[in-house]
Amino acid sequence: MAVASPAESAAPKTLDRTSAIPLYQQLGEILRSRIEAGEWSPNTKIPSEHELNREYGLSRMTVRQVLTSLVNEGLLFRVQGKGTYVAPGKISAKSPAYTGMRQQLEDAGYKTSTELVDASVGKADKHVASHLGIDAGDEVVTITRLRRVEDEPVSLHISSVPLGLAPSLLKEDSASEQLCVILDREYGLVMGHVEETLESTRASRWEGEKLSINPGEPLLLLRQQVSTPEGIPFEYTRILLRGDRIRLSYSYKL
Template identity: 50%
Template sequence: MITEAAKPSELKRANSTPLYVQLKNIIREKISTGEWEPNDVIPSENELSQIYGISRMTARSVITQLVTEGLLYRVPGKGTFVSEPKIEMSSLSYSGIRNQLENKGYKVETKLLDVTKVKCDDFLAKKLGITPGAEVFKINRVRSANGTPISYHKSFVPAELCRDLDQYDLANEQLCKILSDQCSLTPGKVTETLESYLADGPKAEILGVKPKFPLILLQDLISTSSGVIFEYTRVYFRGDKITLKIELNTQ
C-alpha cells in the first residue's frame, strides 16, 4: 500500500540523465522493491509533478510509457495502478504453456473457440509442406491464468496425419500430447519465430484488450525427426502479461 508518509526519492537535476528517465527509474524501483504493490493506486499526474517538481506533461509521458510497458494500468475515473508482475515463460519447445503456468501455481483454463476442417491456402500449404487445397484442422483456443486471458492460439494440423483430431478433448488436453499419444506425432524439430504484433479487433476482443494493444507473436513450426511437418501454431501473448525467456547453451 502506498502511504503519504513515504518519502519520495529526489530527482538529480545536475545529473546528465533526463528527468523523465530518472522518474521512470524511481517508479520502477518502487515497484521492484515492493514499496508499491500490485493493484496499489499511484500518485496522480498532478501529485507527481508537485512531488518531483516536473511538468504535468512529463509526468503524464512517464506514466503512459510505463502503462505501455505493462508495469502500470489505468482505470478511467479511478486512477493509475501497479500491474501484477508479468509471467516469465520459456520457449514452448522445452515445455508447453499449460505446464509452465501450472508449475508456477496459476489456475489455468483453456477455452476451445472452435475446431474445423478447412482447405489450406497457399500460405499454409507452404508452411506445412503440403498441396494447396489439402484439408487441415484449424484449432482456435484462448488460455487464461487465474481468470485473465493471456494468450490466443491458432493451430493448423494436416488432416491426413491425425484424422480424428476433432474428436479429442482439445480444451482440457494439450495439443502436443494428443498428437503424440493418439497420432504418433512426436516433435523432432521445432522452429520458432518471435515478433511484435498490434492486436486487431477480433484478437483484441478475445484477449480483453483494446485494438492495437501490443502483443507478442510466437510462431511454432513442428516436425518429426524424419522431417514430416505436423503442426503450425501462432500464439498471440498479451504483452502486459507475459515475458518470454530464451536461454542458449553455448557449451
C-alpha cells in the same frame, strides 16, 4: 526496527539535483524502484501528478512525461477519470517448444484454463500448406483454443494438422490435454524439430474480443512449424500472446 529489503535499500529515494543525470530520468528510476520494491501493489492507484509534483518539486508536465514513459513500458496503466495504477506483473514463460506453455504456467503455480473455441476440418490455404508440406486445398484439422491464466485471457492458439496424419483428432479432448501429447500418444507424431518466428502484430476485432483487449492493440505472434525427427512437418501453430501480460524468454548454450 524493520530492516529494508535489498530491493528497497537499493532504490533511490530523492532527486540529486547536483547530478548530471536529468531530473526526469531520476524520477523515472525512483518510481520504477518503488514499484519493483512492492511499495505499491498491482492494480493499486499511485499518487496523482499533483501529489508527485509536490513530493519531488518538479513541474506537472515533467511528472506527466515520466508517468507516460512508465505506462509505455507496461509498468503503469491509466484509467480515464480515475488516475494511474500499477500494472500487474508480466507472466514469464519460455517458448512452448521447450515445454508446453500450460505446463510451465501450472508448474509456476498459476491457475490456468483452456477453452476450445473451434475445432473443424477445412482446406489448407497456401500459407498453412507451405508450413505443413502439403498442397493448398488439402484437408487439415484446425483447432483454436483460448488460454486463461487466473481467469484472464492471455493467449490464442490456432493449430493446423494434416487430416491424413491425425484422422480422428476432432474426437480428442484438446481442451483438457495438450495437443502435442495427443499427437504423440494417439498418432505417433513425435516432436523432433521446431522452427519458430516471433513478431509483433495488432489485434483484429475478433482477436480483441477473445482476448479482452481493444482492436488494434499490440500482440506477440509466435509461429511454430513442428516436425518429426525424420523431418516430416505435422503441426503448424500460430500463438497470439498479449504482450502486456506475457513475456517470453529464451536460453541458448553456445
